[in-house]
Amino acid sequence: xxxxxxxxxxxxxxxxxxxxxxxxILRYLHRRLxxxxxxxxxxxxxxxxxxxxxxxxxLIAIFKMVRQGKVDGNVxxxxxxxSICRNLWLKRLHKYRKETExxxxxxxxxxxxxxxxxFIDDDQKAAVEALFQQLGDDCRKVLMYYYYERRSMKxxxxxxxxxxxxxxxxxxxxxMKKLNELIADSKEQFRSLFNK
Amino acid sequence: MEYTNNNQQLIDQYLRGKxxxxxxxxxxxxxxxxxxxxxxxEQYKASTELLEHHADEQLRxxxxxxxxxxxxxxxxxxxxxxRNLLLALILLLAALLLIGWWFSRSTSxxxxxxxxxxxxxxxxxxxxRRDSGDDSPLLRANxxxxxxxxxxxxxxxxxxxxxxxxxxxxxAVGLCQLETEQIPQALRNFQTLIDSNDPLYQQxxxxxxxxxxxxxxxxxxxTRYLQAIAPSSPFHSQAQELLQQLSR
Numbered sequence: 215x216x217x218x219x220x221x222x223x224x225x226x227x228x229x230x231x232x233x234x235x236x237x238x239i240l241r242y243l244h245r246r247l248x249x250x251x252x253x254x255x256x257x258x259x260x261x262x263x264x265x266x267x268x269x270x271x272x273l274i275a276i277f278k279m280v281r282q283g284k285v286d287g288n289v290x291x292x293x294x295x296x297s298i299c300r301n302l303w304l305k306r307l308h309k310y311r312k313e314t315e316x317x318x319x320x321x322x323x324x325x326x327x328x329x330x331x332x333f334i335d336d337d338q339k340a341a342v343e344a345l346f347q348q349l350g351d352d353c354r355k356v357l358m359y360y361y362y363e364r365r366s367m368k369x370x371x372x373x374x375x376x377x378x379x380x381x382x383x384x385x386x387x388x389x390m391k392k393l394n395e396l397i398a399d400s401k402e403q404f405r406s407l408f409n410k
Numbered sequence: 411m412e413y414t415n416n417n418q419q420l421i422d423q424y425l426r427g428k429x430x431x432x433x434x435x436x437x438x439x440x441x442x443x444x445x446x447x448x449x450x451x452e453q454y455k456a457s458t459e460l461l462e463h464h465a466d467e468q469l470r471x472x473x474x475x476x477x478x479x480x481x482x483x484x485x486x487x488x489x490x491x492x493r494n495l496l497l498a499l500i501l502l503l504a505a506l507l508l509i510g511w512w513f514s515r516s517t518s519x520x521x522x523x524x525x526x527x528x529x530x531x532x533x534x535x536x537x538x539r540r541d542s543g544d545d546s547p548l549l550r551a552n553x554x555x556x557x558x559x560x561x562x563x564x565x566x567x568x569x570x571x572x573x574x575x576x577x578x579x580x581x582a583v584g585l586c587q588l589e590t591e592q593i594p595q596a597l598r599n600f601q602t603l604i605d606s607n608d609p610l611y612q613q614x615x616x617x618x619x620x621x622x623x624x625x626x627x628x629x630x631x632x633t634r635y636l637q638a639i640a641p642s643s644p645f646h647s648q649a650q651e652l653l654q655q656l657s658r
Contacts, residue, residue: 233472237472237476240472240473240476241476244476244477244480245480248480266477266481269477270470270473270474270477273473273476273477274466274469274470274473277469277473278469339467342460342463342464342467343464345460346464357461358461361458361461361462362461362465364426387418390418390454390457391418393457393460393461394453394454397453397456397457397460398453
């Protein structure tokens with residue numbers, strides 16, 4: 215078993231712009247929590263496949279929450295992930311109309327469902343991939359930081375090594391314009407996506 | 411549609427909820443009158459939606475890859491510990507055989523009954539919660555089997571087998587039948603497993619079919635089953651030992 219890291223360290227590593235650092239801390243969380251989540255699911259009418267599914271959803275949720283500034287190092291991250299799993303499983307059980315009494319006594323922490331709806335088909339997926347490749351890595355990163363992770367221009371300036379906030383702002387504007395143009399060019403392909 | 415940086419900034423502030431009530435109201439009034447601005451807002455929403463979708467997909471793929479890696483990493487360890495356990499069992503069996511051989515070498519060839527007693531060992535069968543629910547007949551049967559209450563475990567296992575014909579259950583039923591001296595029935599179940607080429611239970615079924623035949627005084631049957639045990643099987647070395655003993 216890994217030595218327990220502090221919650222601040224975990225959050226710091228989840229926030230790192232270096233993907234390898236993020237992946238390492240996700241692996242650490244996997245090693246520490248996955249067996250426990252499996253036991254919890256198997257003791258509460260779940261299967262191994264349910265455990266795999268729920269645990270991955272929880273890792274996605276905690277990653278997003280930390281990156282979007284909704285969870286910080288003052289939270290007990292391991293307990294929080296456990297409670298996300300518990301809540302996701304409860305929701306799913308209700309959906310299955312199964313009746314169960316959970317043997318776990320942890321207090322529920324309200325969390326958002328990390329369920330990402332996969333509502334586009336494979337062709338559209340490939341088109342989206344191609345579109346973001348055309349956009350370029352720097353633009354993709356700047357827009358992700360701003361719109362997905364809701365980071366400030368100051369943070370983006372540091373993450374991207376820009377000389378000033380104004381440079382970051384201009385870059386973001388240019389990238390958004392480029393993305394809009396690319397989407398407008400392939401509008402037909404994405405029509406069904408945006409009509410949903 | 412030409413964007414001005416100013417419009418973009420306003421749309422940003424509007425969508426991020428960073429406008430005062432007054433600013434918001436005046437922006438919405440402008441939207442109602444300015445079709446171009448309204449179009450820009452829609453396009454902006456579409457772009458950010460696509461961006462979020464793309465980010466979600468990437469994150470999902472990344473977490474999925476890590477999950478698969480971690481599970482694959484955990485697998486060999488599990489396999490290795492099973493192998494170590496198996497090795498320990500084989501060594502234990504070998505030691506027991508050696509002791510048995512030491513005591514029996516000066517005496518006349520052992521009888522089938524003595525050989526059975528010498529070679530028979532209860533198979534460490536285990537049904538877990540993964541095979542069944544928490545309070546299932548299978549877990550009760552497992553408990554009874556561990557306590558060597560084979561006559562009580564047998565009907566529970568037979569009832570389960572009637573519902574779900576799987577090799578593990580059939581093997582368990584065969585073992586209980588062997589332990590309760592229902593030899594023909596045990597042999598039938600072991601033979602079914604041997605014929606099914608089940609990768610997990612075919613070789614153990616051969617070994618226990620050999621023991622069942624031994625118990626039945628059927629030495630040619632015993633020999634036939636022992637000779638068919640594959641060299642890669644953990645039962646192979648003891649099968650060879652037993653064959654040697656039988657040939658004396």
